[in-house]
Amino acid sequence: MQSAADDPAPALSRTRSGGLSPRARHAGRPRRSRAHPSATSHDHSGQHRRSDERTVFVKIDTLAVTAGRHPFAYGGTVSPPVDRAATRIFPDLDAITRAHSTGKLSDFLGSRGPDQAAEAVAALEGPEAVVTLTSSGMSALTATFLTVLRQGDHLVLPDSVFGPTREVAENLLARLGITCSYYPPLASAAEFRAVLRPETRLVLTESPGSNTFEVQDIPMIVANAHAAGALVAIDNSWATPVFFRPLDFGIDFSISAATKYLAGHSDLILGTIATRADWAKPVQDMLRLMGDTPGADDAWLLARGLRTLPLRMRQHDASTRRVLAALSGRPSVRRLLHPTQPDCPGHAFWRRDFSGASGLFGLLMDPMPDETLNTFLAALELFKLGYSWGGFESLILPVAPDPARKLLSSPEGTLLRLHVGLEDPDDLIADLDRAFQVLKKD
Known part of the structure; x- marks a missing residue:
């Protein structure tokens, strides 16, 4: 894990455009609606100008190229520069108050680069997505567990889960009084329900499974987990949101090792957590407590990789x-x-x-x-x-x-x-x- 800043917090961004059904998630047509953040224009001073009447493009290739880029905030630069920053200074106390009022830590401390990368990933994850960058894929999984689970809660995982994820469940979570159980990755609805308990709070899926590549029945798992009062998370590193958008299927947390396909160049270590607005702040707060801060250079490299x-x-x-x-x-x-x-x-x-x-x-x-x-x-x-x-x-x-x-x-x-x-x-x-x-x- 990378070293943390004095007051670390992950980057957080959300999309605001209209939604797509799971069947049509990659076949949308341009339409008029509320503007996606990537469609927000800027004047040359870097100030945002609302452009709600602009066409919102929803095809994934277009989103990958345009989301999270704000050229006119950087003098028209097509590829935003690396924003290396820790301390920010202010002309007066009113300016500090305004910076704190936005809810974005990068408005008063740290780099804004991770915000832009998170915004770009959020556009790919879907219209409900709020994305938080983390310093690795494993930190994204661990932070999700620690955000949702408390002492006495129960976690359910597929038996085909990635080995280090199993270690987190059986080692770290066990120390905190959190128990776990496993289900066959190809479990029937009855077999899956049999693993759930009254105290089950979170179900993890990994589709396909590690090394043996079992694809899970995600709609069945989501329906039964939610009926039992549990949330559902997925490790989506294999498919990426290009081939599978978890939030479209009712999953609550979409986790990826951005180190892999999202970045695509074997030159960084990062993770992402995509969730809906109600869980975004708890995820961000947990990562701050963990001291988990993605670096500006890695965030820039991730944003570059997302374009292709x-x-x-x-x-x-x-x-x-x-x-x-x-x-x-x-x-x-x-x-x-x-x-x-x-x-x-x-x-x-x-x-x-x-x-x-x-x-x-x-x-x-x-x-x-x-x-x-x-x-x-x-x-x-x-x-x-x-x-x-x-x-x-x-x-x-x-x-x-x-x-x-x-x-x-x-x-x-x-x-x-x-x-x-x-x-x-x-x-x-x-x-x-x-x-x-x-x-x-x-």
């Missing part, structure tokens, strides 16, 4: 489908764990709820001893060994499902996690072909 997010996600999707087709049917390949594949757990839920798929998937192969696995991996040139996916580069990593899983059995064989980057898919397929040829000779 839809374009990058479509390319990841198209290239990955090409690679999957090339891997399908190979004698040593047992299974391809990617939601686009008909035999991937929860494929029908993915087809119903998602508008696309990202570049991360599991490759289950025949069992390989370490020496053979090393030979296979060493033959690859474009797929590099590495952990944090979502950038422009292709990665591969031997993985194993979390041994702490309680309800799911581990797949038999050697499991590799691949991330298809932005290289030409023909080259990526050729790279894998060479490695499989080496494997055949071994």
Whole structure:
């Protein structure tokens, strides 16, 4: 986690344009309505001028390019400069009072860069979204837990959850008197309801699941959790709001590791929490108590990455489908764990709820001893060994499902996690072909 300023607070922004149904969330047409913050104009002094009669654009490519940019606040600069700031000074006490009255800490302390990045993410998350930047994806998850849960509360998680998230639940939250239980990621409505308790306050979803890529029945989970008085959060790092907008489905907290696809360049560590207005201030207050402050440079890099997010996600999707087709049917390949594949757990839920798929998937192969696995991996040139996916580069990593899983059995064989980057898919397929040829000779 990055070091905190003396009086830290995360960036907070909200959208104000009209809404879209889940089915039409990426097919909207320009319309007249209340202006989105990105459509607010500025004069050359940097003062906001309301432009409520301007067309509000809702197509995601346009939002990605325009949201959170206020060029005339910076002399017409298309890409706003990095706003490195800690202390701000004021001409008199009235000016300090006005700065405090806005409710934005960056009006009197710290950088305004994170506000602009949060505004841009909020536009992508949907018309109800209020987005808060955090210093990492894990801090976003932890802050959400600590915002919602109190001593005596109960947290419910999928058994396919990311390992470090399980550690937070079973270690940190347990110290605070918060209990947790797990449900099968493909639980039926009856199985899911059986895990809920009177004290259940929060349900976490992760769709698809970590390493084994189960896609969950989100509408069922939301309906049953809300009926039981619980809130719902999702780790949406895999799909991003380009392919799945959680708040459109009634989810209360959409959490992302912005380190990955949102930024897309493997050069920063940040997280985001998107929620509705009623939970925005509690989230912000918790992050202040945690001393969690995103840096100005990282916020600028995130905003830059967001401009090409839809374009990058479509390319990841198209290239990955090409690679999957090339891997399908190979004698040593047992299974391809990617939601686009008909035999991937929860494929029908993915087809119903998602508008696309990202570049991360599991490759289950025949069992390989370490020496053979090393030979296979060493033959690859474009797929590099590495952990944090979502950038422009292709990665591969031997993985194993979390041994702490309680309800799911581990797949038999050697499991590799691949991330298809932005290289030409023909080259990526050729790279894998060479490695499989080496494997055949071994």
